[in-house]
Amino acid sequence: MSQLDCLWEYQQTELELAKLKKDMKSSAAYQKRGKLYKLLVEQQEIINGYETEIKEHTEQIASMESQLNSLLHDYDLENSELEIMQNDDESTAEELTEARKSIEKLVGRINGLNRELSKLIAWCDEISDSVTKTYAKASRAKRDYDAVRTVCDAEKDSFMPKIDALTKQLEQQEAKIPPELMNRYKSLKKNYLTPIAKVINGQCGGCYMMLSSVQEKKVAAGNQIIQCENCGRLLFM
Ligand SMILES: [Zn+2]
Known part of the structure; x- marks a missing residue:
């Protein structure tokens, strides 16, 4: 088997593995889990904001409160002084x-402080109500998340043996390919799903550009690595 044959097989395995992983992630349960996870993170952020x-x-x-206590103390003091003065x-x-x-x-300052305190306490009551509601929402989301995660885990269990087998197969196939060729393949992989293309009817199977007859002959000879002049x-x- 030539280096390119091996690389072609490697690419087939890689595509099969990618499809399998995509299938696993496109299940309804997997999608739902993603949405619920996002929701949980959002709820947590809201709760953190409230806590701050x-x-x-x-x-x-x-x-x-400590200011108020000190004012009340002054008030008592001044009141008793006034009583003494009156007598x-x-x-x-x-x-x-x-x-x-x-x-x-x-008294004016005490009343002012009391009003501000009442406002703050009312705010706290209101916010604690929001916190309770957010917690309830988050706890419902967590329950749904746990349930859907169980489904996802079961799904994953059914996919994993095949994924593991393909991953192992990829490693074995990679071992047969010279590192230099593999590096060229991986570098092309950044731009193309299929870095290696078959020549069919004189065309590059990746971009469908017609090859020159010289180039086609070179590919057919199979003794050197030829890249498509159009797509690489x-x-x-
Ligand atoms: Zn091409």
Whole structure:
């Protein structure tokens, strides 16, 4: 068997293997698994986004709560001071007004903080609702994914013996081909599904270009590697 015969057989095995893998990946279960996988990744990204936002808001709430506690503490303090001043004959009306104003200011700040806190807490409630819904959606998708994966695994099990056999066959066929020729084949493979083409009726079987009679004779002689002048495929007869 010539080098080109071996290479032709190698190409046939390669095509058969590619078709088998394509058949395996085109099953309904395989396609569904791909879609569900994508959906699961999307849900996970959404949940991660929510978690980051929740963390930021939780930190904000904690900081506001500590501000609020400190204001409430000041409020208590100033209130007791006012009480003492009210019972003290030496306190002037001006001093009492000042103290009351200061307390009013504090109350204003406390109310403002309370409003912001309420808004943040409402946001958290809303977002936790979204998280729950996303989790439910993801868990349904995960259940479907697991079910379809079982089907895919069973399908794969039925394909694998043949795929393994063809892979082994490819290795054995490659061993019979000189590395230099194999490299030319693999380099052409980047552009063509079939880097080696049969000459049929004087035409390149890859691009259907007519060969010159000289070229055709060279291919027929079979003692050198001839490439199609048009597409560059290795020619074989
Ligand atoms: Zn050609």
